Amino acid sequence: MSTVQGLAADIGGTNTRLALVENGQVCQDTIVRFRNADFETPEAAIDTYLSTAGHPVCGSAVIAIAAPIDGTAIRMTNHPWTFNASCIGKILGGAKVRFLNDFEALAYSLDKVDPTRLKPVRTPDRQVRTNATRLVVGAGTGFNAAALYQTAGDNLVGTGECGHATLPVETDRELRLWTYLSRNRKRASVERALSGNGLREIYEWHCLESGKLAKPHSPAEIARLAKEAIDPDCSAAARQWVTFLGRVIGDLALIFLSLGGIVLTGGVTRSLAGFLAEPEFAAALCAKGRQQELVSGIPVHLLDDDFAALTGCAARM
Amino acid sequence: MSTVQGLAADIGGTNTRLALVENGQVCQDTIVRFRNADFETPEAAIDTYLSTAGHPVCGSAVIAIAAPIDGTAIRMTNHPWTFNASCIGKILGGAKVRFLNDFEALAYSLDKVDPTRLKPVRTPDRQVRTNATRLVVGAGTGFNAAALYQTAGDNLVGTGECGHATLPVETDRELRLWTYLSRNRKRASVERALSGNGLREIYEWHCLESGKLAKPHSPAEIARLAKEAIDPDCSAAARQWVTFLGRVIGDLALIFLSLGGIVLTGGVTRSLAGFLAEPEFAAALCAKGRQQELVSGIPVHLLDDDFAALTGCAARM
Numbered sequence: 001m002s003t004v005q006g007l008a009a010d011i012g013g014t015n016t017r018l019a020l021v022e023n024g025q026v027c028q029d030t031i032v033r034f035r036n037a038d039f040e041t042p043e044a045a046i047d048t049y050l051s052t053a054g055h056p057v058c059g060s061a062v063i064a065i066a067a068p069i070d071g072t073a074i075r076m077t078n079h080p081w082t083f084n085a086s087c088i089g090k091i092l093g094g095a096k097v098r099f100l101n102d103f104e105a106l107a108y109s110l111d112k113v114d115p116t117r118l119k120p121v122r123t124p125d126r127q128v129r130t131n132a133t134r135l136v137v138g139a140g141t142g143f144n145a146a147a148l149y150q151t152a153g154d155n156l157v158g159t160g161e162c163g164h165a166t167l168p169v170e171t172d173r174e175l176r177l178w179t180y181l182s183r184n185r186k187r188a189s190v191e192r193a194l195s196g197n198g199l200r201e202i203y204e205w206h207c208l209e210s211g212k213l214a215k216p217h218s219p220a221e222i223a224r225l226a227k228e229a230i231d232p233d234c235s236a237a238a239r240q241w242v243t244f245l246g247r248v249i250g251d252l253a254l255i256f257l258s259l260g261g262i263v264l265t266g267g268v269t270r271s272l273a274g275f276l277a278e279p280e281f282a283a284a285l286c287a288k289g290r291q292q293e294l295v296s297g298i299p300v301h302l303l304d305d306d307f308a309a310l311t312g313c314a315a316r317m
Numbered sequence: 318m319s320t321v322q323g324l325a326a327d328i329g330g331t332n333t334r335l336a337l338v339e340n341g342q343v344c345q346d347t348i349v350r351f352r353n354a355d356f357e358t359p360e361a362a363i364d365t366y367l368s369t370a371g372h373p374v375c376g377s378a379v380i381a382i383a384a385p386i387d388g389t390a391i392r393m394t395n396h397p398w399t400f401n402a403s404c405i406g407k408i409l410g411g412a413k414v415r416f417l418n419d420f421e422a423l424a425y426s427l428d429k430v431d432p433t434r435l436k437p438v439r440t441p442d443r444q445v446r447t448n449a450t451r452l453v454v455g456a457g458t459g460f461n462a463a464a465l466y467q468t469a470g471d472n473l474v475g476t477g478e479c480g481h482a483t484l485p486v487e488t489d490r491e492l493r494l495w496t497y498l499s500r501n502r503k504r505a506s507v508e509r510a511l512s513g514n515g516l517r518e519i520y521e522w523h524c525l526e527s528g529k530l531a532k533p534h535s536p537a538e539i540a541r542l543a544k545e546a547i548d549p550d551c552s553a554a555a556r557q558w559v560t561f562l563g564r565v566i567g568d569l570a571l572i573f574l575s576l577g578g579i580v581l582t583g584g585v586t587r588s589l590a591g592f593l594a595e596p597e598f599a600a601a602l603c604a605k606g607r608q609q610e611l612v613s614g615i616p617v618h619l620l621d622d623d624f625a626a627l628t629g630c631a632a633r634m
Contacts, residue, residue: 068574068611070446077607129387133475145572149466149473156466158450158475160574164608166564168483170504175492187487189606247483255462255572257385257477289506290394291481294385 002054007061007092008313010102011042013078013141017307018049020056021314025112031307042081047091060096061088062313064105066142068161074099077161078142098316103146105312106136106265106303107157110148112311118301121264121276122285126297128260135258136303137162137249138266139198143191145249147256158256163191168247173209177240180205193244196268199223203237223271241268242275246284250295254288261299265308273302319371324378324409325630327419328359330395330458334624335366337373338631342429348624359398364408377413378405379630381422383459385478391416394478395459415633420463422629423453423582423620424474427465429628435618438581438593439602443614445577452575453620454479454566455583456515460508462566464573475573480508485564490526494557497522510561513585516540520554540588558585559592563601567612571605578616582625590619 008026010017013036020030032049039045050056065083067076074083085097100108130150137145143163149156167188169178181188181201192198196219203222207214212233217225225231226238249262264276275281286296305311325343327334330353337347349366356362367373382400384393391400402414417425447467454462460480466473484505486495498505498518509515513536520539524531529550534542542548543555566579581593592598603613622628 070449070574070576132387147475149475151471151473153470154468156468156473158464158466158573161571161608161611164571164605165568166485166487168485169492170483170495170499172489172492175486175489178487182487185606187604187606251482252572254478254481255569256475257387259387287504288481289502289504291478294478 003057003059005059006095006317007046007058008310008317009046009061009063010105010307010309010313011036011063011065011081012102013066013076016042016045017310018046019307019310020053020058021317024314024317026307026310026314031310036079036081042083043087043091046088050091058092058095060098060317061092062098062100062317063088064100064102064309064313066102066144069099069101069104072099100313100316101146101159102309103136103138103144103159104157105309105316106138107146107148107159107312108155108315109308109312110134110136110263112315113303113305113308117303117305118263119304121302122282122300124297124299128299132260133256133258134260134263135249135252135256136263136265137252138264139191139194139245139268140266141195143194145252147258162252163194164189166190167193167244168251176209177202177205180208190248193241194248199237199241199268202240203234206233206236206240219268220271223268226272227274238272238275239278239280241272242278242281243284245269246281247287250285250288253295253298254291259294259298261301263301263303265303267306270302270304276302320374320376322376323412323634324363324375325627325634326363326378326380327422327624327626327630328353328380328382328398329419330383330393333359333362334627335363336624336627337370337375338634341631341634343624343627343631348627353396353398359400360404360408363405367408375409375412377415377634378409379415379417379634380405381417381419381626381630383419383461386416386418386421389416417630417633418463418476419626420453420455420461420476421474422626422633423455424463424465424476424629425472425632426625426629427451427453427580429632430620430622430625434620434622435580436621438619439599439617441614441616445616449577450573450575451577451580452566452569452573453580453582454569455581456508456511456562456585457583458512460511462569464575479569480511481506483507484510484561485568493526494519494522497525507565510558511565516554516558516585519557520551523550523553523557536585537588540585543589544591555589555592556595556597558589559595559598560601562586563598564604567602567605570612570615571608576611576615578618580618580620582620584623587619587621593619
């Protein structure tokens, strides 16, 4: 039974990622990914992980959760799991447990991730101030963002529940799609479009609009059929998806004034990476009227690292 | 010729407010308000103020500007004035000049303003964590917001150019209004609606929709005619305006997770204060699907202090 600095966990709406931490860094060979659906509770998932890892004694735990963090009892937004610091601490033999929002963890990872994992999407000429605010934005099961403010002392992360803001539409056609996404829900939030389910519903709506029958594709299949240019309806859905993504991240870049750059993450974003080079994305990102020049000058990268939130947890241990 | 700690200035899209500062506090009897239109440059306005005040020697200056602050040369968004720290420093006899965004200054004022100036708009039962993030939002010549993050060390303000984010619409009728607001501009930003000119254009559009001829009212007249229930078209415009305000601040509260409260400021917001008690405002603020409860629990106040940004400047001197 070994002793380690701690346990890092990243609990998303679909998957849980876990790793042991030493010296503020993730031990790469201890990383595992579980499907949430295979466990009743987060405690069960952590317990299984610790058993497999040979019951290490963890000094502390930093757990990133896809939920607003307000106190020590957390309820997830896109999943029925709930979290209690003292219950999780018990499984860890009394270790101190700290919760972070998953995007807070991602933002803290920005200075630590392997730079070769940051793939350029837009690299404008303009010089970036070294202390400018950076933004990390991602779409997977849900959508969220966080700003990393650089301060003289400790950095600070601002995050919230961006995915629940209103999905911005600009045309009659987009409003019809908004109305489709809002059925049974009264409204369409950003993540009703910018998520895996969102991609599927955009595809379904596109088929409906064209008088075709939608096939029962998964979001991953839609992304693949779009990428390989096999199914024009899937391609159209992908283009609409990156249009929304560009518009929303342009809005968030203005709201947070993230002149230091935008980093895109999330499984669905990665699955549609090829479409970030299409004109729809850049056009929607930069169409900000008098602030077009400001937004056009912001670098955009895609973070190709599914375990970056663990890196952020380790950095805050 | 006296010596004072410094000069505080708040330069908006229409008016400039100035005051002398001692011991980190605004000297109340030194506050003046100028119309920007009466001066060629901000230097001329400051020079006139200093002459009137008997040429005090200012140790430093903190100047809040309605513009994104990125470096020492600033260009306003809603006004042709530009700012250069060394040019302004010269008029001040070599005093060090620091620029803040005007909403940054407002956020820093939140702990310093006279509490009786904070008029309750919504006071939910829910207990607010003392260190929760607060949001200040205002509509005047333009629209913006800033978040005050409470940290263990110095507080931090996150601000940007929220007024340039996309105006969120949810119905066919609102999309027609969005299209009207976007004419000659390709798009309608938040501040195309949530500003004085926005109120006037919403009124014009409402008349157009009803087949009436819009009168050449100023935004202040529209607000007065709405408040006194004299003109139903002005009242309808005011209701639509607070609907947009509620929706946008609800979105911003989610984006910044400002569970510590929302403080409303700005001349146009104050002129429509009575409409914040109408059901349209609360309905739009809280209509956030699964996050309805979260947003409903956030206290909302109206800051009735036109010089609060000066208080924020003084606090940062």
